[in-house]
Amino acid sequence: DLSIIATPPAHRHAIKTFVTKWDDAIIREACQRELTRGGQVYFLHNEVQSIDRIARTLEEIVPEATVRIAHGQMREKELEDVMLDFYHQRFNVLVCTTIIESGIDVPTANTILIHRADKLGLAQLHQLRGRVGRSHHRAYAYLLKPPKSVMTKDAAKRLDAIASLEDLGVGFTLATHDLEIRGAGELLGEEQSGEIQEIGFTLYNELLDRAVKALKSGHMPEDEAPIEVSLNIPALLPADYLADVHHRLIMYKRIASAMTSEALKELRVELIDRFGLLPEYAKNLFLLSEIKLRCEGLGIKKLEAGAAGGHIVFTQQPKIDPITLIELIQKKPTVYQLDGQEVMRFKCELSDPEQRISFVENLLGLLSSPTAS
Structure with a gap:
C-alpha cells in the first residue's frame, strides 16, 4: 500500500x-x-x-x-x-x-x-x-x-x-490557510509582511514565477489575465467519480497548472489508473484545458461559444497570420465577422455540444495554419 x-x-x-x-x-x-x-x-x-x-x-x-x-x-x-x-x-x-x-x-x-x-x-x-x-x-x-x-x-x-x-490528514491545507491569514514576508525582499495575504499564496507564487521568467527572458512582466474558455458545456470532476473533496481540489489545480498537452495526457492517464474511466464531464474538463493551451499558443485571451455562435478576443499581439484571418472571413463572411481590432465573432447553429466542440477545434486549426482553407 x-x-x-x-x-x-x-x-x-x-x-x-x-x-x-x-x-x-x-x-x-x-x-x-x-x-x-x-x-x-x-x-x-x-x-x-x-x-x-x-x-x-x-x-x-x-x-x-x-x-x-x-x-x-x-x-x-x-x-x-x-x-x-x-x-x-x-x-x-x-x-x-x-x-x-x-x-x-x-x-x-x-x-x-x-x-x-x-x-x-x-x-x-x-x-x-x-x-x-x-x-x-x-x-x-x-x-x-x-x-x-x-x-x-x-x-x-x-x-x-x-x-x-x-x-x-488536512495539516498541509490548514498550514496554507494559516499562511494566507497571517500573511507572509516578501520572498525577494527584507520585509516581514508582504502582499501575499491580499491575493493568496498560490496566486502570489504564480505571479512571481511569471515575473521571474519574463525578466530572465529580457522582457518586462505584463499584467496577464487568465485565458477564458467557455463552450457552455458541463466540465468538472463529479463527486461520484472522485469522492474526496480535497483530492478533487488538488486535481483541479494540477489540471489548471498543466503547461503542455503532454502534461494533460499524463494527468488523464493518472486519473484513469486511480479512479477508472473518465466520465463525460471529466472528459470535457480536459478538453477545455487542451483548448486553453491552444488559445495561449495563438494569442487568444478569450473564447466563448454557445448554441448560436460565439466570439474570440485576441491579445494585442496575436500569433496569427493576418492573411489567414482575412481569407477566413472572405470565404465565409456570413459566419465570421470582425468586431474591432481584437474581436472576431462567428454565427452558426451549434446547439449540439459535440458539434460545438468540433467547430471550435476546427476553427483553432484554421487560425493556426499558414493559410485558411
Missing part, C-alpha cells in the same frame, strides 16, 4: 469540531458524554493566574467529574505525578495550559475543550486538537470563543478554518 502524508493511521476517525460560545449546558453535555463512556477530558485554559478559578467552575458545572490542574509553573515532580495519574485514569478531567501541546498520548482522552480558542494560532489549535482521537473512539473538540465584538477578524478566520477542516 502507498502511504502519503495525508494518509491517517488505520482505524482513526476524524475529530468532530465545534466552535461555540461558553455555555454551561454544552460544557456539561460534552464532559458527561465522555465520562459516560469511560473516557477522559482535557479542558484547556491558557492562563495560569486564573486556572484555579476555571477548575472550580468546572467542578460546579460537572460535579461528578474529578478535576485536577496541570501547567508549566508547577514543580517538575508535581506535574509529572499529575500527568501519570491522568494517564492511569485516576481522575477524568484535566484543566491545563498548552503544556499538553506535544508529547502527550492518552488514548482514553477523547474530548477536549479549548477556552478562548481565539487567542491561539491555527497550527497550535490543530496540534491541540490532535491530543484527542488517538484511538478507535470518536473524538470531540470544542473551541470556546468570546462574542464577535471581542475577537479580531483574523481570529474569526482561524476558527472558521479549523472548524471546516476536521478530516484527518
